[in-house]
Amino acid sequence: MEHSRALQEWQNLNSAPRSDMEFMFLRRLQETYPQHIVTRINPGECDVIGFADADLASAIRDDKAENHTVESFRGPISRLQEESGILTEDIKFGRWLYKWDETEYIVYQIKYEVPFRPPQRSVYVLSQKAVNDDGEVTEHYNSRTDALLLAVGKWSRELHDEIYVFDDQAWAKDKKLWESVKNSSWDDVILNPAMKHNLISDVQGFFDAQSLYKKLAVPWKRGIILHGVPGNGKTISIKALINSLHIRSPSVPSLYVKSFDGDCHGPKWSIHEIFKQARMMAPCLLIFEDLDSLVTPKTRSYFLNEVDGLEDNDGILMVGSTNYLSKLDPSISKRPSRFDRKYHFKLPSxxxxxxxxxxxxxxxxxxxxxxxxxxxxxxxxxxxxxxxxxxxxxxxxxxxxxxxxxxxxxxxxxxxxxxxxxxxxxxxxxxxxxxxxxxxxxxxxxxxxxxxxxxxxxxxxxxxxxxxxxxxxxxxxxxxxxxxxxxxxxxxxxxGQDxxxxxxxxxxx
Structure with a gap:
C-alpha cells in the first residue's frame, strides 16, 4: 500500500511542470513513510546498489508488480563474439529491501529527464525510526544510516578492476580500459635493459619512499616524461606501469587524462578537477598522455600552478608522454621539481x-x-x-x-x-x-x-x-x-605546423 502510493506520487511529480524533483519526492516519501527517516544520497558518491552487488550488503527488488523499468537488448560488443546478447534494465523507479550489518532499510531509486542535461538519478535510503515503549520517536537522526553511507562512500571511491578516466570534463570509472591493461607485464616490454630498470625503479621506489621523503622534509611528489617517436614502447610501458602498481599491496590507483575539453566548462576548470581528484586518490599515478597536445599556451600557467602544488600534491606521481619533446614548453620539460626525469624511447637497437x-x-x-x-x-x-x-x-x-x-x-x-x-x-x-x-x-x-x-x-x-x-x-x-x-x-x-x-x-x- 505504501509503495503503491509512493509510485503514484512519483508519477504525478514526473508528469507535472518542472520543479525540484529530488526535494519534492523526498517530502512525499516522508509523508508516505512517517515511521521512517528518509535520507537522500548522491548515487555517484554512494553507490548502495553496487555495494550490494559486490556482496557487501543484501538488496532484493520487491517492486516487480509496481515499478517503472525499461528493458533493452544489448548485443555483443563485436559480431566476432559468440554471445547472443543480454537484456538490460533501466530502472526509472524501483525499490529494494536492503540489509547491512543486521540493520534493515528500504532503498528507492528514481531516474528522470531534465531538458538540455543528461538523465538525472537520485537514491533515497529509508530507515525505521527508533521509538520508546509509548510509541514516541526517540531519534530523528539515524546513526545507522550514516554508518552505512560511510562504508558505501569509502567503497565507492575505490577502484574495483577499473581505471579513472577524465574525458568530456568528468571523471568516470572505466572497466574496458582496465581490461586492456590487466594482462600487461614488463616481461612483454622490450626496452634498453638499463632504461627499463631505471624506469621501474623510479616509479616503484617513489611509492616505497613515503617515510624517506618525510624524513628528509622533501615534498612527496614526482613527475616523469616519456618521449620519443611513435611506436617505440611508450604506451605499452604506461600499461605495464598501471598493472604493476595495481598488484602492489596496497594497490596504487591510476588516473588517466584524455582531454581538458568539454561543452560546459573551460580547460582551467578541467585542470582543477583533475588535480582535485588526484589529491583525493593519492597515493596515485596521474597519466597525461600526449602532454604537448593537452597543455596549450593559454592553460600552461594554470597547469603549472597545480603541478607546483599551491595545494598539497603529496603522493602524486605524474607521468606525461609526448612524441615531440621539443613541442613542450621549457617550463614543463626543463624544470626539475615539475617533471624531474625524462626517458627517451629511441628506435630499438x-x-x-x-x-x-x-x-x-x-x-x-x-x-x-x-x-x-x-x-x-x-x-x-x-x-x-x-x-x-x-x-x-x-x-x-x-x-x-x-x-x-x-x-x-x-x-x-x-x-x-x-x-x-x-x-x-x-x-x-x-x-x-x-x-x-x-x-x-x-x-x-x-x-x-x-x-x-x-x-x-x-x-x-x-x-x-x-x-x-x-x-x-x-x-x-x-x-x-x-x-x-x-x-x-x-x-x-x-x-611550426602541427x-x-x-x-x-x-x-x-
Missing part, C-alpha cells in the same frame, strides 16, 4: 630488435606451421635497422599471415589437384630470393643516395630457403618504402 624477434619466436614455439629457428633472429634484427617496434610488429604480423595463407592455398591445391595461386592477398609483390632482394636494394641506392636501405646481410646456406626469412625480407622492403613516403610527407609540412595527423599514419603503439 639491433640487440633490442633481436630480443623482439625472440619474443615472437617464444610465442610461436608450439606452432607447427612456422619454421622459426633461433638463428633467424639476429638476421632479422640486422635487416630491420631503423624500424620502430610498431613497424616490427607489423612486419611479423603480415609475414606470418602471408605464410599461413600460402600454406592453406597449397594444401587446398593438393587436395583438389589444381595449381596453387601465388597471390596470398597480403604480399602484393612476387616472392624474391634473398639475392634478388639485395640486388633490388642496391639498384634503389643508385636512384636516391639518401634513401634508407636494408643492410646487406650474409645468409647462412641452411636458412636461404626459410619461408619466414624470405617473407620478412619482402615485407621489410615494402614497409621501408612506406616509412620513406611518410618521412617525405612530414618533411613537406611547413615549419604534424599529429600525419604522424598518425604511422603504426600505433
Amino acid at each position: 639491433e640487440e633490442e630488435r633481436r630480443a623482439y624477434c625472440m619474443f615472437w619466436r617464444e610465442k610461436l614455439l608450439n606452432n607447427d606451421m612456422i619454421e622459426f629457428p633461433e638463428d633467424v633472429c639476429p638476421i632479422i634484427a640486422k635487416l630491420t635497422e631503423g624500424f620502430s617496434f610498431a613497424y616490427l610488429k607489423e612486419l611479423f604480423v603480415i609475414s606470418l599471415l602471408g605464410i599461413a595463407r600460402k600454406a592453406a592455398e597449397t594444401s587446398e591445391a593438393r587436395d583438389t589437384g589444381s595449381s596453387a595461386s601465388t597471390d596470398d592477398g597480403i604480399v602484393v609483390e612476387k616472392e624474391e630470393t634473398l639475392e634478388e632482394f639485395k640486388d633490388g636494394i642496391a639498384a634503389a641506392t643508385d636512384e636516391k643516395v639518401e634513401k634508407r636501405v636494408i643492410p646487406e646481410v650474409d645468409i647462412p646456406a641452411h636458412l636461404k630457403d626459410n619461408e619466414l626469412l624470405k617473407a620478412v625480407a619482402v615485407q621489410a622492403k615494402m614497409l621501408l618504402e612506406e616509412m620513406e613516403s611518410t618521412d617525405d610527407e612530414l618533411a613537406a609540412v611547413p615549419q 604534424v599529429h595527423n600525419i604522424a598518425g599514419m604511422c603504426a600505433a603503439e
Whole structure:
C-alpha cells in the first residue's frame, strides 16, 4: 500500500511542470513513510546498489508488480563474439529491501529527464525510526544510516578492476580500459635493459619512499616524461606501469587524462578537477598522455600552478608522454621539481630488435606451421635497422599471415589437384630470393643516395630457403618504402605546423 502510493506520487511529480524533483519526492516519501527517516544520497558518491552487488550488503527488488523499468537488448560488443546478447534494465523507479550489518532499510531509486542535461538519478535510503515503549520517536537522526553511507562512500571511491578516466570534463570509472591493461607485464616490454630498470625503479621506489621523503622534509611528489617517436614502447610501458602498481599491496590507483575539453566548462576548470581528484586518490599515478597536445599556451600557467602544488600534491606521481619533446614548453620539460626525469624511447637497437624477434619466436614455439629457428633472429634484427617496434610488429604480423595463407592455398591445391595461386592477398609483390632482394636494394641506392636501405646481410646456406626469412625480407622492403613516403610527407609540412595527423599514419603503439 505504501509503495503503491509512493509510485503514484512519483508519477504525478514526473508528469507535472518542472520543479525540484529530488526535494519534492523526498517530502512525499516522508509523508508516505512517517515511521521512517528518509535520507537522500548522491548515487555517484554512494553507490548502495553496487555495494550490494559486490556482496557487501543484501538488496532484493520487491517492486516487480509496481515499478517503472525499461528493458533493452544489448548485443555483443563485436559480431566476432559468440554471445547472443543480454537484456538490460533501466530502472526509472524501483525499490529494494536492503540489509547491512543486521540493520534493515528500504532503498528507492528514481531516474528522470531534465531538458538540455543528461538523465538525472537520485537514491533515497529509508530507515525505521527508533521509538520508546509509548510509541514516541526517540531519534530523528539515524546513526545507522550514516554508518552505512560511510562504508558505501569509502567503497565507492575505490577502484574495483577499473581505471579513472577524465574525458568530456568528468571523471568516470572505466572497466574496458582496465581490461586492456590487466594482462600487461614488463616481461612483454622490450626496452634498453638499463632504461627499463631505471624506469621501474623510479616509479616503484617513489611509492616505497613515503617515510624517506618525510624524513628528509622533501615534498612527496614526482613527475616523469616519456618521449620519443611513435611506436617505440611508450604506451605499452604506461600499461605495464598501471598493472604493476595495481598488484602492489596496497594497490596504487591510476588516473588517466584524455582531454581538458568539454561543452560546459573551460580547460582551467578541467585542470582543477583533475588535480582535485588526484589529491583525493593519492597515493596515485596521474597519466597525461600526449602532454604537448593537452597543455596549450593559454592553460600552461594554470597547469603549472597545480603541478607546483599551491595545494598539497603529496603522493602524486605524474607521468606525461609526448612524441615531440621539443613541442613542450621549457617550463614543463626543463624544470626539475615539475617533471624531474625524462626517458627517451629511441628506435630499438639491433640487440633490442633481436630480443623482439625472440619474443615472437617464444610465442610461436608450439606452432607447427612456422619454421622459426633461433638463428633467424639476429638476421632479422640486422635487416630491420631503423624500424620502430610498431613497424616490427607489423612486419611479423603480415609475414606470418602471408605464410599461413600460402600454406592453406597449397594444401587446398593438393587436395583438389589444381595449381596453387601465388597471390596470398597480403604480399602484393612476387616472392624474391634473398639475392634478388639485395640486388633490388642496391639498384634503389643508385636512384636516391639518401634513401634508407636494408643492410646487406650474409645468409647462412641452411636458412636461404626459410619461408619466414624470405617473407620478412619482402615485407621489410615494402614497409621501408612506406616509412620513406611518410618521412617525405612530414618533411613537406611547413615549419611550426602541427604534424599529429600525419604522424598518425604511422603504426600505433
